[in-house]
Amino acid sequence: MTSYEPAEASERTGLSLDTLRYYERLGLFGPVSRTAGGRRIYTDGDLAWVQLLVCLRRAGLGIADLQMFMGRLRNGSTSSGSVVELLENHRAELGGQLAQLQTALRVLDEKIAHYRATDGT
Amino acid sequence: MTSYEPAEASERTGLSLDTLRYYERLGLFGPVSRTAGGRRIYTDGDLAWVQLLVCLRRAGLGIADLQMFMGRLRNGSTSSGSVVELLENHRAELGGQLAQLQTALRVLDEKIAHYRATDGT
């Protein structure tokens, strides 16, 4: 029992049927095998990939990133180094965003203080 | 000398003229004062706001966030609390993204290890 119909795959990954098909079309995973009639049958392996994709999307990577990502991972070639590199770059970027937010928080605190001092009703 | 022509404002904020106008149209800052002829003249105050906006955008907040943000800050009313709240929620979100990334990194390490063990050419 290591295979799932589309509905179940959707449920398990949290992606819509459309999005699953979309990702597959873009080559982010799969190709997914089919029944004689042409319906998709997702394997555990497929879903594991999808979970990883979901994870990366949630982490803020773009579709293009995921494409080169999958490309690299597919053709072995320990260029997996560059994949990890990509992730770590993104992590750095997130760090930057956090820093921006903290700056914003600081600036806001100043503004609030200023308001209180100037216009302290 | 606390005022700037559009070109200079653009240069100083790193936003395009279009984007400056766009943000102003959306009410994210301003209204910017004009010359008799109708050209914009940005003040230091304007640019300070814009810097804050840039900061928040870089931190990943959406335009809608910025709008309610500015709305809150404008009408005083120490609801600035909810503004800070917004920022901190977002910070938490970034934290979540980082976590997702780390999970992805971990999963990848596993996959790589698996590759090496299975197919270790």
Next chain:
DNA sequence: CTAGGACCTGGAGCGCGCTCCAGGTCAAGG
């Protein structure tokens, strides 16, 4: 055999955040 529902495909549509464009106005230099 028939009905119903889950699934298929290709392509159109949408919300976001800009970016570009046409057609016109202002203002400093010659």
Next chain:
DNA sequence: CCTTGACCTGGAGCGCGCTCCAGGTCCTAG
């Protein structure tokens, strides 16, 4: 005066990441 270039406006266009739709197929239940 005229030219030139930075600026103005409203609105169209674009790339992303889905999401929705029409029109058709499969297949299980009655």
